[in-house]
Amino acid sequence: MAKSLLSIRDVTKNFAEVEALQKISLEIYSGEIVGLVGSNGAGKTTLLRLMAGVYKPSSGTVVLSNGEPVMNMRHELGVVPESTGLYSRLTAWENIRYHSRMHGVKDSIAWARTEKFAQHLDMKDSLGRHTKGFSRGMKQKTALLRALAHGPNILLLDEPTAGLDITSARTVRALVRQLRDEGGTVIYSTHQLAEAQQVCDRIVIIHNGEIRADGSPQQLLQDTETDSLEEAYVSLTLDQARTRKEDNTKESAFTGWWRRLFTPKTPSTTQEVMESE
Amino acid sequence: MSEGSFRRVRSIAKKEVVEFTRDWRTIIAIIVIPLLMFPLLFILFPVLLESEAAELDALELSIIIQTDGLPENLAENISLSGMNYSIEELPETSSLAVPGQDLDRVRNSSTDAVLRFESNEDIWNYAILHLSTSERSNEARYRILNVLSDWENSEIRERIDQGGLDVNETLDPLRWDGEISAGDVATSGEQSGMILSLFIPLVLAIWTYSSAIQPSIDMTAGERERGTLEALLCLPCSRMELLFGKWLAVATITGVGVLLQIFGLLFAIGYLATSSFIGVPQLSIVSILLIVLSIMLFAIMVVAFELALAMRSHSVKEAGSILAPALMLILFPALFTQVINLDGIEGFWFAIPVVNILLALRELLMNRVITEHVIIWAVSSVIYASLAAYYASKQFSREDIVTSLS
Numbered sequence: 001m002a003k004s005l006l007s008i009r010d011v012t013k014n015f016a017e018v019e020a021l022q023k024i025s026l027e028i029y030s031g032e033i034v035g036l037v038g039s040n041g042a043g044k045t046t047l048l049r050l051m052a053g054v055y056k057p058s059s060g061t062v063v064l065s066n067g068e069p070v071m072n073m074r075h076e077l078g079v080v081p082e083s084t085g086l087y088s089r090l091t092a093w094e095n096i097r098y099h100s101r102m103h104g105v106k107d108s109i110a111w112a113r114t115e116k117f118a119q120h121l122d123m124k125d126s127l128g129r130h131t132k133g134f135s136r137g138m139k140q141k142t143a144l145l146r147a148l149a150h151g152p153n154i155l156l157l158d159e160p161t162a163g164l165d166i167t168s169a170r171t172v173r174a175l176v177r178q179l180r181d182e183g184g185t186v187i188y189s190t191h192q193l194a195e196a197q198q199v200c201d202r203i204v205i206i207h208n209g210e211i212r213a214d215g216s217p218q219q220l221l222q223d224t225e226t227d228s229l230e231e232a233y234v235s236l237t238l239d240q241a242r243t244r245k246e247d248n249t250k251e252s253a254f255t256g257w258w259r260r261l262f263t264p265k266t267p268s269t270t271q272e273v274m275e276s277e
Numbered sequence: 278m279s280e281g282s283f284r285r286v287r288s289i290a291k292k293e294v295v296e297f298t299r300d301w302r303t304i305i306a307i308i309v310i311p312l313l314m315f316p317l318l319f320i321l322f323p324v325l326l327e328s329e330a331a332e333l334d335a336l337e338l339s340i341i342i343q344t345d346g347l348p349e350n351l352a353e354n355i356s357l358s359g360m361n362y363s364i365e366e367l368p369e370t371s372s373l374a375v376p377g378q379d380l381d382r383v384r385n386s387s388t389d390a391v392l393r394f395e396s397n398e399d400i401w402n403y404a405i406l407h408l409s410t411s412e413r414s415n416e417a418r419y420r421i422l423n424v425l426s427d428w429e430n431s432e433i434r435e436r437i438d439q440g441g442l443d444v445n446e447t448l449d450p451l452r453w454d455g456e457i458s459a460g461d462v463a464t465s466g467e468q469s470g471m472i473l474s475l476f477i478p479l480v481l482a483i484w485t486y487s488s489a490i491q492p493s494i495d496m497t498a499g500e501r502e503r504g505t506l507e508a509l510l511c512l513p514c515s516r517m518e519l520l521f522g523k524w525l526a527v528a529t530i531t532g533v534g535v536l537l538q539i540f541g542l543l544f545a546i547g548y549l550a551t552s553s554f555i556g557v558p559q560l561s562i563v564s565i566l567l568i569v570l571s572i573m574l575f576a577i578m579v580v581a582f583e584l585a586l587a588m589r590s591h592s593v594k595e596a597g598s599i600l601a602p603a604l605m606l607i608l609f610p611a612l613f614t615q616v617i618n619l620d621g622i623e624g625f626w627f628a629i630p631v632v633n634i635l636l637a638l639r640e641l642l643m644n645r646v647i648t649e650h651v652i653i654w655a656v657s658s659v660i661y662a663s664l665a666a667y668y669a670s671k672q673f674s675r676e677d678i679v680t681s682l683s
Contacts, residue, residue: 015677052511054679079511083504089299090292101288102512104281143508156511 002029004065005154005185006051011060013046020046021209028154028187033180035200036189037233043209044189045082048158051187052079075103078147082158084139088132095131096146103150110149117148120175137168144172155179155186161195173199193229207237285514289522293496294529307488307530311538319545338417343367344394354424360417367395373404383408390417466559467644473558474642475615478635480542481535482611485576488534489583490600492527497587498596507679516673520584527580564641567651571641574658575634578665585669588678607631627653630661
């Protein structure tokens with residue numbers, strides 16, 4: 001049996017009154033690609049941020065195989081957030097080097113790793129260019145190279161193919177599979193079932209902050225007695241998705257009053273619309 | 278601080294400075310503007326004023342003199358002052374200053390000014406009608422007043438002489454004996470320190486705050502808005518290292534801006550003034566060290582405070598709308614400090630935030646090291662700087678800094 005690398009035990013995460021994740025437990029094993037699948041606002045990004053040590057759990061623990069909280073072991077992780085997070089006035093290599101230096105990795109080692117993966121992603125000639133003019137696909141690939149440069153044990157990818165053209169998306173998926181084949185572990189968040197089926201060895205379906213299913217694509221079909229993953233997903237998430245909260249910060253009484261003061265009342269009848277004109 | 282921690286802080290600060298200075302607008306904001314602002318203001322502005330004044334001097338003006346008899350030498354002087362005049366009868370008005378029927382002539386610029394001049398036995402009455410919103414009319418009034426003043430002086434001297442008195446003894450009975458500057462026992466170095474103490478603290482306070490606004494916002498709310506902060510928070514560095522690295526970068530950028538501005542200011546003053554007006558202030562080693570300490574404490578407090586406020590904000594726009602008006606918190610105490618009399622000043626002034634450092638700088642630039650004051654401003658500044666740093670660390674520790682409005 002593969003070795004457990006990351007354990008999420010009874011994790012709950014609250015933002016003010018919103019319970020983003022409810023008592024989640026999950027084991028991530030070495031050498032697998034785990035797909036986190038769910039609709040917008042399901043809790044995928046929150047779970048990913050907990051795994052990356054950006055958020056602290058409200059209760060429960062997120063620990064690595066050595067029992068250390070993930071927050072203290074971030075050098076074990078490589079993270080590609082949804083926004084990619086590249087500095088536009090730095091070159092692709094400078095972006096990568098900055099992160100690898102923060103991980104305490106020598107420039108020569110980071111360069112050797114970057115060069116190897118850049119070849120796969122057809123990015124080698126672009127490493128010296130400022131990322132300002134990069135397409136979405138090039139930014140995504142640079143962020144991926146940046147996450148790999150320090151040689152992480154676990155790679156966390158948040159919607160890595162969102163907004164990419166078909167060719168770029170294929171290249172990214174191929175690299176992810178190659179990393180798995182070389183013994184790497186990848187956690188892959190997506191809301192596209194077809195993509196998850198293509199790439200992932202194991203799919204975790206998250207809905208309204210809960211894990212609804214966890215297993216291989218075949219196992220999910222068997223458990224739900226359906227013919228396709230789409231049907232399986234629908235049968236597992238029949239309850240209505242909760243409304244996504246725009247901002248998880250608390251609004252003060254004064255700020256709320258001030259905002260409402262300058263927000264016109266939304267008309268509810270044709271008569272009110274005509275009166276407001 | 279461990280070696281790894283120091284390396285990460287240095288990496289953050291270095292990257293922030295490199296990224297910030299790659300924008301040409303930043304170079305203009307932190308190097309070109311501070312360096313050129315005062316030289317442009319102090320050197321080019323007087324040149325512009327001089328050329329405008331020369332243009333006014335060259336103007337041929339036309340005025341009307343309403344009089345019942347103009348002394349001959351006065352008429353001659355008016356002609357010599359570049360004014361053409363025509364003589365009219367004095368109008369019937371309750372006083373000479375009432376424009377009456379001449380109001381429209383002056384307002385519609387058909388004449389530049391009207392001089393009314395009336396003899397009343399040994400006394401002369403006069404009034405000048407002019408339009409204060411017209412440069413020509415103002416110039417005409419100015420020239421007429423000069424001519425009248427000269428004429429009045431010669432009239433006074435003539436009358437004293439006719440009365441059998443000595444003109445010089447009568448008009449100048451009290452006289453300074455010797456060089457006026459010789460009576461000042463302050464050294465030129467002390468005088469220079471006094472002059473510098475009037476504006477260096479003010480410039481330092483305002484420029485430190487204002488030049489830190491842009492980098493503070495860019496490195497916090499800007500990162501948050503652009504989505505680069507999340508990737509940064511995934512790295513194995515603590516939030517305190519992040520804060521310290523960013524503080525170091527903002528402080529460096531601000532420090533360069535302030536130094537360049539002071540350099541520009543001193544250059545402008547040195548260019549304009551004679552060497553006796555301003556020179557090198559006479560400062561002891563202790564004063565210099567205390568000046569450096571006070572500036573450092575002030576910078577720690579201001580930059581930490583700005584970083585905290587910017588980090589609290591969800592967007593660049595929000596951060597700007599908070600930090601720009603907060604300049605008043607520096608501006609008012611800075612202006613207020615300029616008018617406080619330092620002789621016999623009470624100790625509590627040196628405990629008031631912002632005011633304490635500015636007063637300390639004023640004292641130290643005059644080479645006054647008063648132990649009681651030094652203890653009060655140093656301790657209170659350390660407390661304020663610590664509070665600002667603590668507040669900033671609280672803001673950097675917030676979980677919601679990873680989210681933005683965009």
